[in-house]
Amino acid sequence: MAQKSIYRSSEGKKILLNLYDKHLSYLKEPFEDIYINTRYGETHVVNLGRKDSIPLVCLHGGNSNTPDMLTSNVPMIKKFNLFAIDTLGHPGKSDETSLSSNDLSYGYWLLDVLEELQLKKVNIYSGSFGAGIAIRLATIAPEKIDKLSLFVPSGIASESMKDKVKLLIPYIRYKVRPTHQNLRKLCSTLMTRFDKPRMELLDAIFRYMNINPKMPRPAYDGELDDLKAPTLVMAAKNDILFPASRVIPRAKEIFPNLVYTEIIESLHEPTEKMYHHIHKIASDFFVNNLSDT
Numbered sequence: 001m002a003q004k005s006i007y008r009s010s011e012g013k014k015i016l017l018n019l020y021d022k023h024l025s026y027l028k029e030p031f032e033d034i035y036i037n038t039r040y041g042e043t044h045v046v047n048l049g050r051k052d053s054i055p056l057v058c059l060h061g062g063n064s065n066t067p068d069m070l071t072s073n074v075p076m077i078k079k080f081n082l083f084a085i086d087t088l089g090h091p092g093k094s095d096e097t098s099l100s101s102n103d104l105s106y107g108y109w110l111l112d113v114l115e116e117l118q119l120k121k122v123n124i125y126s127g128s129f130g131a132g133i134a135i136r137l138a139t140i141a142p143e144k145i146d147k148l149s150l151f152v153p154s155g156i157a158s159e160s161m162k163d164k165v166k167l168l169i170p171y172i173r174y175k176v177r178p179t180h181q182n183l184r185k186l187c188s189t190l191m192t193r194f195d196k197p198r199m200e201l202l203d204a205i206f207r208y209m210n211i212n213p214k215m216p217r218p219a220y221d222g223e224l225d226d227l228k229a230p231t232l233v234m235a236a237k238n239d240i241l242f243p244a245s246r247v248i249p250r251a252k253e254i255f256p257n258l259v260y261t262e263i264i265e266s267l268h269e270p271t272e273k274m275y276h277h278i279h280k281i282a283s284d285f286f287v288n289n290l291s292d293t
Helices: 010-025 066-071 074-079 105-117 129-140 161-176 180-187 196-208 244-254 272-287
Strands: 031-038 041-049 055-059 081-085 122-127 145-151 231-236 258-264
Touching (some): 010 066, 031 105, 041 074, 041 105, 055 129, 066 074, 066 081, 066 196, 074 272, 081 105, 122 272, 129 145, 231 244, 231 272, 244 258, 258 272
Parallel strands (some): 055 081
Antiparallel strands (some): 041 081
């Protein structure tokens, strides 16, 4: 049986793909489109940045896409050779195949992508849903990872159902009356960035997509014991999905080589000021031997 489309209509899909191209063009950075066949479907990768620098594999958040992540991470484009991957089953240019968040499928998918890109050992820069995918790769192929950077990550600690309920009322309000004001109220529980491209994207996602609320499950005890890569985890104090109070203690239990942790003053999505701090810390981590000490 064919999978249900992630889009509610062909017109909605067209609108989201047009926004993808428009928002990517706002970066005014030269890039290369790469299409890769994997065991789960065709995957789109945007390669941009400094070709003579350290390669970074970038994994975006859930129900989002590569241009949105890149918009928040322009300084990383200036410093590194980025391979920004559109996650399968999310509103980018990869196939619509929806993978399970409970098994290791995302890890095998990402492994296929890296093999096709001929990246033997990689540095990973990932957040939210994308961090959970990176952890799946660390589970099945830990030898592929040189350094692992995770911010506001899924895949470490379970979500709080009590906190998720707080999203339900503004979501219902927006579905009943899909106004700009109600959209902002809904998103204000997660973020503080409300520029025009971001609001265009969010409005289109909530209007035209079948939202997938499932995040990658937390790693099991012992699942990451073979991971030797230095690992960085930055979690947000006021994250309604993955608060630092749960993420950091659990990260210390499951990562064998956790070299840096930090609790940032932020909602699920960092503020612009906090992103500057993340970029500095992540850059030091990838270029030098950053640690808590």
